[in-house]
Amino acid sequence: MYNGRPIAIQNIMKNLTLFFLVLIASVSAVMGQTQTAASSTGIVERAEIAGIANQRLSADLRDAIQKLAGQRYDAVAAEQLANRIQGEVPGMVAAPRILAGADAAHVRVVFVVARSSSAPAGPDSNVNSQYTVEAVEVKGLERSQYSTAIYEDMQKMVGQMLDNNLVEDIRSRLNSEFRKQYYVKQKIERGSMPEHVKVVFEAERTSWLFRATLGRVMDGNMRNGNFELHTPNRDKDTVESVEIKGIPRSRLSDSLNSELQKMVGKQVDQLEIDHLLGKLKSELKQDYEVSKHLDGGTKASQTRVRYQVELIPWLPARTPEGVFAYHQKQGLTVVCCGEDFIGKYLTLNVAFDGDSLTERYKGLNIGVESRHLGTRHLGARVEFTTYGIQWKNQSRLAVGSVPALGGLYRSRETVAPSLAYAFNRHVYVTGGANLAEIEMEGPSTHWRSVHEGVASIHYDSKQIKRGESSYQSIASYEVRTGARNIGSSFSFTRHTLDHSSTVKAGKNTLRLSVMGGKITGNAPLFERFTLGNTETLRGWNKYDIAPLGGDHVWHTSAAYRFSDVGVFFDQGAIWGNGAARKTRRSVGLTLGNTIGIAMPLNCEGHCGVTFFANFKG
Amino acid sequence: MTIRLGFGRLLPMLLAAMMFPLFAGAQSLKPYAEGDQLHLGSPNLRLLSLEAKQQLRNGATVTYAFRVTVSGARNGEVRGSFTYHCVFSFDLWEERYKVSRREPGYRSASHLSQSAAESLCLESLLVPISILPADRGFWISLAYQMEDKRSDGNGDTSSSIPGILVDIFSRRTKDSLPIDLVEGGPFRLTDLRKAR
Secondary structure (H helix, E strand, O other): OOOOOHHHHHHHHHHHHHHHHHHHHHHHHHHHHHHHOOOOOOEEEEEEEEOOOHHHOOHHHHHHHHOOOOOEOOHHHHHHHHHHHHHHOOOEEEEEEEEEOOOOOEEEEEEEEEEOOOOOOOOOOOHHHHOEEEEEEEEOOOHHHOOHHHHHHHHHHOOOEOOHHHHHHHHHHHHHHHOOOEEEEEEEEEOOOOOEEEEEEEEEEOOHHHHHHHHHOOOOOOHHHOOOOOOOOOOOOEEEEEEEEOOOHHHOOHHHHHHHHOOOOOEOOHHHHHHHHHHHHHHHHHHEEEEEEEEEOOOOOEEEEEEEEEEOOOOOOOOOOOEEEEEOOOEEEEEEOOOOOEOOOEEEEEEEEOOOOOOEEEEEEEEEEEOOOOOOOEEEEEEEEEEEEEOOHHHHHHHOOOHHHOOOEEEEEEEEEEEEEEOOOOEEEEEEEEEEEEEEOOOOOEEEEEEEEEEEEEEEOOOEEEOOEEEEEEEEEEEEEEOHHHOOOOOEEEEEEEEEEEEEEOOEEEEEEEEEEEEEEOOOHHHOEOOOOOOOOEOEOHHHHOOOOEOEEEEEEEEEEEOOEEEEEEEEEEEOOOOOOOOEEEEEEEEOOOEEEEEEOOOOOOOOOEEEEEEEO | OOOOOOHHHHHHHHHHHHHHHHHHOOOOOOOEEEOOEEEOOOOOOOOOOHHHHHHHHOOOOEEEEEEEEEEOOOOOOEEEEEEEEEEEEEEOOOOEEEEEEOOOOOEEEEEEOHHHHHHHHHHOOEEEHHHOOOOOOEEEEEEEEEOOOHHHOOOOOOOOHHHHHHHHHHOOOHHHOOEEEEEEEEEOHHHOOEOO
C-alpha cells in the first residue's frame, strides 16, 4: 500500500518505530514473565492494568484489583477480575499475567487488556471508537423538548465505547422529532478523563422563513402576483360592492349585472359568489378567464367582491409544466410551479427531474414571457436555465460505447429566445434558438456548445363538447437543428411528431396517443429520445432499455378509464443509428389517471410490476 | 543608496509575487510502478479540505471518493476507470489521523500525520499495469470529492417533500460538493520509477 514519497516515509517510519517500540516492550514484558518464571504462589507486590487507561474501569473494580497487593496470588480471583474487566470494557479481552517481583517471594500482576479480534473494526470505523463515552449532552434544547426514549438511549451510551452508528441514529431521531423546526448536529469532544469522549448534540432552530414556508403559514397562492400568508375568513362580512374588472360594463347582460349588484348589502355568501362566477364564465364564453377575489372594504367587517376578467391569449403559456412524478426504479421528479411568478411576465421553475430525460437535472428555469405582444397573434419568450446534472450508473457504464457523445456532462446552462405566432386559438407556430453550454465531466472539465435552431407547429382543438360527451385533439411537430456554423459542437437534426386524442362520454374516457422521432447526426444526450418512464412504456425502466436514449423512437398508448379506475396498453421502440429495433409492450392499471402499476409484457429476465405516479398541471 | 520603483516595474513584481504560490504549490501526479500495479502519488496534493478537517475534529469520519481514469491521450479514449474510497478519522486524544482504503481490499493505518494520511490514501489508488500501453504514452486523471455525509449536515431531508425542496434550494446534495481534478501525462511505462 505504501512506498514512495520521502515525507510520507518519514512520518510513517516514525509511527512504525513507535509501534515497534511498544510492541517490543510488550513482548519483552511477556517474555520477561516467561523467562523469570515468577512463582504463581508468591505474594502480590503490585497489581497493574495495561492496554487501557485505569479510569475506564469502575472505581469498585480498580479497588478490587488494588486489593490484590499484599496477598498471596490467587489465580481464580485474578481470572474473575479479568472477566469483570471484560464486562466493563466491551470489545476488549483481558487476562492476568504474573511477572517477577523485587525478590523471589513477590510477584507483580498485570491485567493485559487488548481489543478482541471479533470486535467490529469495519472500513468506516472511527478511530475514536476506542474511547469510552463519558457523557452525552444536548445543547440548544430543554430536556422536556425531546422524548424520554431518546434521553434513555443517550444515557445508555455513557460508559460504553463510542459507537458512531448509535450517535448518528440518535441524531436522526432527534431531527425527526423536531420536524424541521430544529436541526441537530453531533460533535464528539475530548472528555475530562483521558481516553474518554463526550458526545454533544447541538440543536439550532431553523430560520423563520424555513419554518414558515413548510406549510405552516403559507395559505394562498403566488399566481397572478397574489401572495397571502393567510386568507382571512370573510363569511361574516357584509358585501360593500361588487366589481367586474377587465371588461367594459357593456359586455355583460343587464340581467347578470343586476344579479351581481343584488349581493351588495347582504352577508357574504360563497355559494352565491361561485354561482355568479359560473354565469359570468358562461356569458363570456371561451375567450375570457374569470377569477373571484374578496378584498377588504373601506370599513371593518365589509368586503368588496371583485371578479377579474382577462382575455385568454391564443398562445398558451410556454413555461415548463408543473410535474410531480414518481417511478419506482427512477425516483422522484418535481418540477414546480412556474407560471406567472411575479406579475404576468416573469416565470420561475424549480426542477428536480429524473423522468423526462436520461439525465436527472435539477436547478432553475427563469423565463420572461409575453403571450400578447400588442396583438393576440404574437408572443415572445426568453428562457434562462441552469441545471446540475446527475447520471445513473447504467448511463455512466454505457457512455464509453458511444464515443461521439464525448462523455457525460455535469451541468447545463441555456438561453432560449423564441417568438410565437398564433393563427387562431387552435394553431400556433414558434421559432427561436436554444443556446446551451454543457460542462463536460472529464477526463478534464471543459465546456461544449449546443447551439440549435428550433421551430415547431402546434394544434389544439380545445375541448369540443356535445352534450355529456367531449372530444379533444392535440398535435405538434418540432424540429431542432444544431450546426457547427452557428457555433455548435454538435451537428444534428431532431424531428419529433406527436398526437393525442381524448374522448369522454359520461364516466368513460378513452385516450389514444402516438409519438415518433428521429435524430440524424450527433445529438447531445439531453436531446436524445427516451422511453420507459412515468408516461411512456410504463412498467419498463428507461435505463434498462436505452441508458443513453436513442436516435429513433416511436410510441403509442391506448388508455381507457371508467370513473377513476383505468387500464392502459403502451408499446414502442427506441433504437440507435444502425442498431436493431425491438418493440416493447406493457400493460397496467391506473387510479385517477395519475398513479398506477404497470408490467412489461415481452420482457426477458426479472421484470416485475412497477409502481408509478404522475401529477401534472 | 535609493532604489526607485516606478509603477511599471512594481506591477509585474506584484503580479509575480501573487502568482508564485500558484506555481510553487502546483499539483501534479507522480505515478510509480510496483509489481503489476501502478500507484498514484502527488507530492503537493492536499486532499483534506477545511470543511473535512472541521468534521474530523468534531469526531466524525470523512470519506473521499476517487475516480482514476487512464486514457491514451489527453481527452482521448478511456482505457480504464477505477473508483476508490478512503475513510479518514481523527483521534481526538492523540491528535493523529487514521485512514482506511475500502477497495479493492480493506487496509488501514492509524497514528498518522495529516500529510502521511493523505499520502497513504493516494498511494493506495492503483491502476493495473496490464491496461497500460507498453510502447506509448498515456494520461491519468484523478477526480476526487469529499462525500457528503448527511449525518454532519442539517438532517435527513431527502426523504420528504420539504426535504427535497430544501435540498434543491440549498444545493446541499452529494453532487453539489466540489469535485477536484488532477491530471498528468503523457507517462510512459518504461520511464516510470520502479519501486523495488
